[in-house]
Amino acid sequence: MPLRAKVASSVSRTAAALSRAAGRGDGSVIGGWIGLKIDPDLLAHLAAGRAIALVSGTNGKTTTTRLAAAAVGVLGPVATNGFGANMPTGHTSALAKAGQTPYAVLEVDEHYLPKVLVATEPRVVALLNLSRDQLDRAKEVAMMAQMWRTALAQHPGVHVVANADDPMVVWAAAGSPAVTWFSAGQRWHDDSWVCPECGSPIERQADQWWCTGCSLRRPVPQWVVEDEGVVDPRGAWHKISLQLPGRVNLGNAATALALAAQFGVRPTDAVTRLSTVASVAGRYAQVVRDGRNIRLLLAKNPASWLEAFDMADNAPTLLSINARDPDGLDTSWLFDVDFSPLRGRQVLITGDRAYDLAVRLEVNDVRFQHVRTFGEAVRLVPPGRLEVIANYTAFQDIRAELDRVL
Amino acid sequence: MSSDSTIRIVWIYPDLLSTYGDRGNLLILARRAALRGLPVQTLEVRSDQPLPTTADIYLLGGGEDGPQALAAQRLIADGGLHRAVAQGSVVFAVCAGYQLLGGSFFAKGTRYAGLNLLDFSSDRGPTRAVGELGGPIDPRLGLPPLTGFENHGGRTHLGPGVSPLARVTTGIGNDGTTEGAWRGKLLGTYSHGPALSRNPAIADLLLRWATGYDSLPPLDDTWSDRLRAERMAATAAS
Numbered sequence: 001m002p003l004r005a006k007v008a009s010s011v012s013r014t015a016a017a018l019s020r021a022a023g024r025g026d027g028s029v030i031g032g033w034i035g036l037k038i039d040p041d042l043l044a045h046l047a048a049g050r051a052i053a054l055v056s057g058t059n060g061k062t063t064t065t066r067l068a069a070a071a072v073g074v075l076g077p078v079a080t081n082g083f084g085a086n087m088p089t090g091h092t093s094a095l096a097k098a099g100q101t102p103y104a105v106l107e108v109d110e111h112y113l114p115k116v117l118v119a120t121e122p123r124v125v126a127l128l129n130l131s132r133d134q135l136d137r138a139k140e141v142a143m144m145a146q147m148w149r150t151a152l153a154q155h156p157g158v159h160v161v162a163n164a165d166d167p168m169v170v171w172a173a174a175g176s177p178a179v180t181w182f183s184a185g186q187r188w189h190d191d192s193w194v195c196p197e198c199g200s201p202i203e204r205q206a207d208q209w210w211c212t213g214c215s216l217r218r219p220v221p222q223w224v225v226e227d228e229g230v231v232d233p234r235g236a237w238h239k240i241s242l243q244l245p246g247r248v249n250l251g252n253a254a255t256a257l258a259l260a261a262q263f264g265v266r267p268t269d270a271v272t273r274l275s276t277v278a279s280v281a282g283r284y285a286q287v288v289r290d291g292r293n294i295r296l297l298l299a300k301n302p303a304s305w306l307e308a309f310d311m312a313d314n315a316p317t318l319l320s321i322n323a324r325d326p327d328g329l330d331t332s333w334l335f336d337v338d339f340s341p342l343r344g345r346q347v348l349i350t351g352d353r354a355y356d357l358a359v360r361l362e363v364n365d366v367r368f369q370h371v372r373t374f375g376e377a378v379r380l381v382p383p384g385r386l387e388v389i390a391n392y393t394a395f396q397d398i399r400a401e402l403d404r405v406l
Numbered sequence: 407m408s409s410d411s412t413i414r415i416v417w418i419y420p421d422l423l424s425t426y427g428d429r430g431n432l433l434i435l436a437r438r439a440a441l442r443g444l445p446v447q448t449l450e451v452r453s454d455q456p457l458p459t460t461a462d463i464y465l466l467g468g469g470e471d472g473p474q475a476l477a478a479q480r481l482i483a484d485g486g487l488h489r490a491v492a493q494g495s496v497v498f499a500v501c502a503g504y505q506l507l508g509g510s511f512f513a514k515g516t517r518y519a520g521l522n523l524l525d526f527s528s529d530r531g532p533t534r535a536v537g538e539l540g541g542p543i544d545p546r547l548g549l550p551p552l553t554g555f556e557n558h559g560g561r562t563h564l565g566p567g568v569s570p571l572a573r574v575t576t577g578i579g580n581d582g583t584t585e586g587a588w589r590g591k592l593l594g595t596y597s598h599g600p601a602l603s604r605n606p607a608i609a610d611l612l613l614r615w616a617t618g619y620d621s622l623p624p625l626d627d628t629w630s631d632r633l634r635a636e637r638m639a640a641t642a643a644s
Contacts (some may be wrong), residue, residue, distance in 0.1 A: 142470065193421040194473065199472065333426065333599075335428075335433070335600040335603065336429065355636050359603045363437055
């Protein structure tokens with residue numbers, strides 16, 4: 001590593017440590033930010049010599065990255081940005097902090113995938129899904145798919161591991177010479193009714209989908225979720241015992257196994273490591289408070305709300321909605337979510353934008369109570385499970401109230 | 407209203423024009439009709455299906471440039487909406503759907519013909535209008551102020567044959583001065599997505615237009631009232 005990069009890397013680690021010590025954050029951004037100021041090519045220098053996998057998509061990035069890092073860990077030490085700091089500053093911090101490791105698994109914000117492809121020259125890229133997210137500023141879904149497709153075309157040596165169930169992902173990946181397809185399921189279909197290749201309607205029947213105007217259709221997946229396990233490309237079924245809830249996380253586990261297989265990890269060796277992951281940056285964390293077993297679920301956009309309903313128990317549920325900058329300022333998406341799975345449960349609502357949610361739930365025939373604070377919600381539910389589903393900053397607020405549970 | 411007294415509401419092309427919770431407007435109209443004991447039937451018509459011409463209310467949502475241009479071509483070729491409007495149907499359009507009602511609009515850098523149902527045209531503005539949108543509504547409609555969220559790159563220029571829906575006090579709307587447009591039973595707004603969730607009085611106006619009733623029994627709008635008050639206080643403070 002050039003001297004400038006060594007200095008930058010060292011300063012980056014120090015800044016991250018200082019940030020943590022000062023209680024200003026987990027240090028996963030500030031260190032990289034300073035390091036990149038000293039050496040703009042620091043990420044490329046830190047990436048050199050490592051076998052790297054990138055994980056990108058609208059939903060499931062953080063969890064899949066965590067599971068994939070656990071699976072690749074079979075082979076040796078893995079650097080990873082486990083706290084969701086998924087832009088180049090976060091990647092730089094993660095690699096600097098980890099020191100020399102043969103492997104790295106990095107979560108990448110979908111907008112930054114082209115840039116990080118160039119900087120890190122990964123061996124594998126996993127593409128999870130694309131759906132509407134923070135529409136007041138994010139690129140539209142079709143533009144994002146186009147951006148990925150163009151970027152991947154410039155890196156033909158990268159092995160792509162992609163979700164066969166999402167037409168936008170399939171189209172983005174289809175130009176790459178080496179693709180492994182997995183089936184992780186897709187509950188949300190409302191961003192892929194129009195073919196990204198030709199503009200014709202896309203038809204769906206059971207698991208299958210196809211364009212009515214061109215040859216784009218669901219590829220045959222080599223990795224498939226089946227019952228409580230995953231079928232590998234040889235047809236062998238592996239039981240998956242996760243601490244993380246829901247079928248969505250079985251899909252994330254299948255993705256992690258498919259990714260790790262590209263590094264030579266056998267699924268039989270990886271499955272036990274997947275079961276060690278208990279929570280991911282506070283997500284799925286369970287906290288006992290006043291006899292209530294509180295579980296935290298993050299839901300940032302319509303697709304991830306559907307997934308959260310799938311994971312949640314039939315139990316009292318607190319929903320919290322903010323619309324601050326990191327969340328997106330627009331709450332219109334609340335009407336893209338069908339909240340009817342919550343009918344019949346005790347539902348409490350809170351957050352900066354609880355009234356937007358109140359109007360939505362009323363139209364959805366879901367009864368609810370409005371509470372001002374998280375503590376009030378805890379007092380209003382009986383002892384036992386309390387599911388908490390919140391969007392990004394609302395989730396962070398509740399995490400802070402629960403003393404930064406991890 | 408059709409002879410069997412059922413209010414028929416058509417959501418036009420949800421496969422193309424549904425980007426920001428647009429379904430909300432359909433759900434809100436149906437619910438507010440049902441709570442008054444008015445029979446209601448909703449229909450979602452995809453862009454590869456012919457548009458029925460005998461519905462009472464037609465809804466147009468928002469969309470990206472490509473789908474917006476496609477929707478314009480298909481609606482012009484179909485002709486059903488023009489026939490329905492000629493027979494007195496109600497149209498409520500938001501965002502990209504609002505632009506479609508005019509003579510022309512810009513998408514992907516090209517001018518496209520609109521449906522020419524209202525006297526206005528749209529082009530590109532110097533900046534994207536993203537944020538809260540609000541202001542007093544045309545007093546002839548007798549409604550409380552408009553409040554909503556806008557996200558569009560267009561500017562809309564009204565002709566003499568159409569009235570602005572509202573005067574802008576927050577946001578951009580048509581051009582920073584006026585917002586939306588209406589004439590007869592056609593109403594369009596840049597307040598996008600589930601615009602009726604913050605403006606239940608507009609929902610009731612559409613239902614009155616569709617039924618011909620001068621008034622409808624009031625509903626418990628506690629939560630929408632709180633939402634409106636909270637949003638208007640937030641925009642006044644900023």
